[in-house]
Amino acid sequence: MMKYRSPAVTAQRIEPSDSPDYFPTPPWATRALLEHVLDKSAVASLTCLEPACGAGHMAKVLKEYFGEVGASDAYHYGYGEVRDFLLQPYGPSAFDWVITNPPFRLAERFIHEALRVGRRGVAILARTAFNEGVGRYERLFRDNPPAMVAPFSERVPMLKGRLDRNATTATSYAWFVWDKSHRSGQAQTKQVPPCRKELERDDDYLSDLAVSKPVGMEAEPLPDRARRKPEQLVLL
């Protein structure tokens, strides 16, 4: 007899503990951060770091808004510097903002590190349920509450290793924003309005026809990953 699987189960993203956890962000979801959550007019002269950039789906959009964008990833996808955000630290306050969609299993450590590196603030794309749980409250949210949580009103479909314009998902996502100039200690909630149609462009999906993941995406020790050359990237 077929077992019933609840939608909540199918919404889980369970990756092996050594997986790079590469789920590229549809570009419109990053534009939504600048168009509906942050003040885009205030960032044109600022710097930003995308420290888990993958093939650059988020970093390229950040370049549409910020004065300067640094990009790195522990694995080689043919975009940005190969650099482990947790093992090869940037200097304190090295960038104005740190913005990323981090590997899920390392998200808390990424946020602590991003709060050290981001002079003005940090914006993290994560599941809406990320702010649930006593353990995470004690390890992260009690002492570092975000200034704003901005849940998407639309779904943001994220797939392992590629973008797919026609994909669907049962998982809901939100932007979590730590703005260091906001000190009230109480997170504001701001719903991201429906905006996919207005912010999505046909060419957002073109690069995924060419590049999506490095050869042997399984995790390896850093020196091997760092030796990877762009020509070892594969077509999906």
Ligand SMILES: C[S@@+](CC[C@H](N)C(=O)[O-])C[C@H]1O[C@@H](n2cnc3c(N)ncnc32)[C@H](O)[C@@H]1O
């Ligand atoms: C969910 S994907 C997001 C990719 C990209 N930020 C985007 O939004 O399209 C997480 C990324 O984190 C990278 N990653 C995993 N562990 C890392 C680490 N310790 N330091 C830097 N990047 C890491 C993975 O290689 C992967 O590209």
